Amino acid sequence: EPDFPDTPIFGEMLDAPLDAQALAGPERAIVVGLVYASEKRKSALPENICLTAEFYQSIAELDERKDLMFAPTRQQIISAALLTRGIIVEMAAGEGKTVSTALAALAHAATGSRVHVLTANDYLALRDAEWLAPAYESLGVSVAPVIGPMDEDERKSAYARTVVYSTVREIGFDYLKDNLKLPPDQPIQSNIEIAIVDEAD
Numbered sequence: 001e002p003d004f005p006d007t008p009i010f011g012e013m014l015d016a017p018l019d020a021q022a023l024a025g026p027e028r029a030i031v032v033g034l035v036y037a038s039e040k041r042k043s044a045l046p047e048n049i050c051l052t053a054e055f056y057q058s059i060a061e062l063d064e065r066k067d068l069m070f071a072p073t074r075q076q077i078i079s080a081a082l083l084t085r086g087i088i089v090e091m092a093a094g095e096g097k098t099v100s101t102a103l104a105a106l107a108h109a110a111t112g113s114r115v116h117v118l119t120a121n122d123y124l125a126l127r128d129a130e131w132l133a134p135a136y137e138s139l140g141v142s143v144a145p146v147i148g149p150m151d152e153d154e155r156k157s158a159y160a161r162t163v164v165y166s167t168v169r170e171i172g173f174d175y176l177k178d179n180l181k182l183p184p185d186q187p188i189q190s191n192i193e194i195a196i197v198d199e200a201d
Contacts, residue, residue: 002043026058050130053137080104109141113193115163122147129165159190
């Protein structure tokens with residue numbers, strides 16, 4: 001089954017051989033992540049396989065020489081700093097808009113603000129939220145996408161996160177729905193405090 005690696009049974013099956021090898025701590029988390037990725041690769045493309053924050057934290061812990069450490073470029077850091085000031089930043093394809101946006105979102109989240117990152121379509125909203133989840137979660141920041149197929153309960157749960165990836169269309173229609181309810185009801189959205197627009201044009 002394509003979703004088998006995401007079930008509790010898959011994790012339970014891994015426990016016995018890992019216990020037999022007395023594998024614990026970061027080494028165990030890395031092995032679990034690699035076995036999970038190997039199984040998911042049978043039914044998913046590599047870019048669609050998302051590993052946990054614990055997996056990346058374990059690699060960072062064992063990477064004593066920091067050979068695998070990700071470091072944003074100077075341009076990405078400057079772009080993020082400008083975004084936090086509300087300035088439009090133009091970046092060419094491949095220069096790291098996704099990273100700059102995440103850094104700016106984290107800066108706002110650190111001040112206690114909720115952040116909405118507005119992307120061009122549902123695919124990008126879902127992809128960026130999933131790709132960046134380990135980075136956000138490792139810093140204690142919750143993140144989720146809001147995309148078209150979600151029902152009200154799923155949307156309400158996603159909007160409760162600190163960082164939300166979505167589209168102008170979804171955010172706008174949810175805002176309208178919340179404000180057109182008669183009588184007023186529990187809103188789907190949380191307060192919209194900060195919006196970062198990816199592809200502002």
